[in-house]
Amino acid sequence: GEEVAQTPKHLVRGEGQKAKLYCAPIKGHSYVFWYQQVLKNEFKFLISFQNENVFDETGMPKERFSAKCLPNSPCSLEIQATKLEDSAVYFCASSPGTLLNGYTFGSGTRLTVV
Amino acid sequence: DQQVKQNSPSLSVQEGRISILNCDYTNSMFDYFLWYKKYPAEGPTFLISISSIKDKNEDGRFTVFLNKSAKHLSLHIVPSQPGDSAVYFCAASDRNFNKFYFGSGTKLNVKP
Numbered sequence: 001g002e003e004v005a006q007t008p009k010h011l012v013r014g015e016g017q018k019a020k021l022y023c024a025p026i027k028g029h030s031y032v033f034w035y036q037q038v039l040k041n042e043f044k045f046l047i048s049f050q051n052e053n054v055f056d057e058t059g060m061p062k063e064r065f066s067a068k069c070l071p072n073s074p075c076s077l078e079i080q081a082t083k084l085e086d087s088a089v090y091f092c093a094s095s096p097g098t099l100l101n102g103y104t105f106g107s108g109t110r111l112t113v114v
Numbered sequence: 115d116q117q118v119k120q121n122s123p124s125l126s127v128q129e130g131r132i133s134i135l136n137c138d139y140t141n142s143m144f145d146y147f148l149w150y151k152k153y154p155a156e157g158p159t160f161l162i163s164i165s166s167i168k169d170k171n172e173d174g175r176f177t178v179f180l181n182k183s184a185k186h187l188s189l190h191i192v193p194s195q196p197g198d199s200a201v202y203f204c205a206a207s208d209r210n211f212n213k214f215y216f217g218s219g220t221k222l223n224v225k226p
Contacts, residue, residue: 004157033213042116043203043216056212091157099211102148105157 002026004106006092007074012112013082021109022074025094031055032075033095033103034067038088046090049075082113117141118206120217127224133191135220137204140185144206148214149178149189152201161202162189194224 005024013019025032030051035043045059049069060067064082069075079086089110093103119138127133135149145166150158164171164178164187171178177190191198201221205214 035216042118042218045213045215048213093157099146099207099214100163102150102160102163102205102214105150105159107155107157 004092004094004104005074006090006106006109008109009107010110010112012114015084015113016081019079019082019086019111019113021077021090021092021111023076023092023094023106024074025092026096026104029094029096029104031095031097032069033093034075034077035091035093036088037091037108038085043091046077079111082111084113087111087113115140116218117144118204118215118217120204120220122220123218124221124223127194127222129196129224129226130193133189133194133198133222133224135189135191135202135204135222137187137189137217138185139187139206139215141206141208141215142185143208144185144215145209146207146211147178147180147187148205148207149176150203150205150216151198152203152219158203191222194222196224196226198222199224 007022032049034046047057047060048055064080067077089108091108093105148163149161152158180187201219203219205216
């Protein structure tokens with residue numbers, strides 16, 4: 001498709017529960033990026049993929065967070081044992097391979113941990 | 115440590131006047147800069163970019179200025195329109211183009 005599709009739009013989890021977010025990049029885009037936006041502040045980079053391979057994971061918390069981009073499947077970001085501070089909007093973006101026009105972002109998944 | 119900073123969380127401008135949004139960065143390796151526009155409940159959309167080999171890039175009502183020695187860039191919108199009301203993010207990347215670093219955004223309100 002011509003848009004980055006993120007599901008679900010909203011997700012509520014109790015503290016300690018697992019959260020899984022999905023992202024379908026634009027067809028033909030080989031790079032996928034995940035960002036976390038807490039309290040409408042800056043976008044914190046989490047991880048990027050080049051096709052199904054991790055490209056840069058320097059922003060990923062060492063514990064509880066994992067991500068995958070498998071062939072013929074939406075990419076996913078999973079948070080084990082969610083904490084209150086994980087509450088944020090998680091944006092996925094994709095890019096065709098050059099960043100000259102930046103990324104194309106999805107509309108985000110709002111995760112609320114209660 | 116935030117490498118891209120937008121120190122004005124909000125800006126209010128009258129319709130027809132100029133809007134100037136500012137952005138500072140700390141990393142001298144940053145080579146490429148973008149501005150994004152974001153409406154509520156939507157993802158950011160690309161607005162305009164500038165490479166470090168230029169000091170100005172213009173696209174219609176939008177102009178981005180880059181001052182490398184000051185590590186400062188600005189976005190000018192002339193004339194401002196109510197539909198420009200949104201949150202504007204600046205972003206920077208080094209020449210490796212691995213990723214973009216974002217500022218915290220400036221909320222622009224253009225009053226009719």
